[in-house]
Amino acid sequence: MTAFEITSATLADARSLAALSIEVWLDTYAPEGVSDSFATHVLETYAPAAFADNLKERHKHLLVARNRVGLIGYALLDLRAQPVSNSSGTAEINTLYVRRHHQRLGLGQKLFERAMQLATDAGQPKLFLTVYEKNARAIAFYEAQGMRCEGTWTFRFEGGAVPNLIMTRETGA
Numbered sequence: 211m212t213a214f215e216i217t218s219a220t221l222a223d224a225r226s227l228a229a230l231s232i233e234v235w236l237d238t239y240a241p242e243g244v245s246d247s248f249a250t251h252v253l254e255t256y257a258p259a260a261f262a263d264n265l266k267e268r269h270k271h272l273l274v275a276r277n278r279v280g281l282i283g284y285a286l287l288d289l290r291a292q293p294v295s296n297s298s299g300t301a302e303i304n305t306l307y308v309r310r311h312h313q314r315l316g317l318g319q320k321l322f323e324r325a326m327q328l329a330t331d332a333g334q335p336k337l338f339l340t341v342y343e344k345n346a347r348a349i350a351f352y353e354a355q356g357m358r359c360e361g362t363w364t365f366r367f368e369g370g371a372v373p374n375l376i377m378t379r380e381t382g383a
Contacts, residue, residue, distance in 0.1 A: 214282060214317050216324055219272035221265060224258035226281040227274070231256035234307040238345055239372060247368040255367075271328050275308070275317040283308035285321040289332050294363045294376050299336030301329040301381070306339070313347075322355050330381040337381050340365065340374040352377050 219227065232252045240248050254260075264270050269290040275283040284307055291302035303325050308318045329337045340363050341348050349359075357377040365372045 214275050214277045214312075214315070216273055216275050216317070216320055219261070219265060219274045219284065221262055223272075223274055223281060224261040224265075227261045227272075227284060228256045228258045230281050230284065230309060231305070231307060234309065237310060238342060238348075245370070247370040251367045251370070270304075271325070273321055273324050275312075275321055277312075282312040283317050283321060285325045287325040287328055289329065289334060291338075294338065294340060295361050297336075298338040298360065298376055298378055299334065301332070301334035301337045303337065303339040318351060319355065322352075326355075326379075326381060334381055336378055338376060338378045340376055343373045343375050349375065349377075355379070 235252050235256065236244060236248065261272070264272055264286060269288065271287040271289075273285045273287070274281050284305070285303060286305040288302045288304050289300070291300050291304065293300055303322070306318060306321055306325070308321075326337060338360075339352065339357070341352060342365075343349075343362070357379045360376045360378045363374045363376050365374050
């Protein structure tokens with residue numbers, strides 16, 4: 211088993227977060243090839259500057275998992291997210307990415323648990339996330355964490371659209 215630690219991200223992590231994000235996003239959404247709309251999306255959304263901006267937001271928590279070499283996963287929790295449904299709540303795990311090479315080591319679960327605890331500590335009664343409807347492994351993972359499918363939502367970007375499931379869980383707050 212690979213040893214890892216989970217900490218809060220710092221500005222020094224921005225480039226590694228960008229690279230990790232692009233790797234995981236393209237691996238998930240673009241198995242057939244990288245279209246111009248996909249390239250535009252990842253290069254804008256996951257630029258180092260975007261992570262620097264997230265770190266400035268008090269209502270966002272950026273947690274990183276790292277091993278002795280570098281980053282292997284992260285979670286971005288937004289405690290003031292725009293709800294995607296009437297009952298989804300406003301605490302969102304915006305992103306929970308783990309490199310394919312480091313999956314099944316427990317770090318996704320640890321990132322999820324830490325995000326859930328932060329949402330609970332902030333008094334948020336419910337946590338939500340959206341997940342690509344064809345990402346069976348991620349859906350199974352979130353179900354194992356107690357998340358339940360509440361509906362569907364379409365992720366729209368740069369001329370593209372991807373069907374997602376809305377998953378929610380009570381926090382215990």
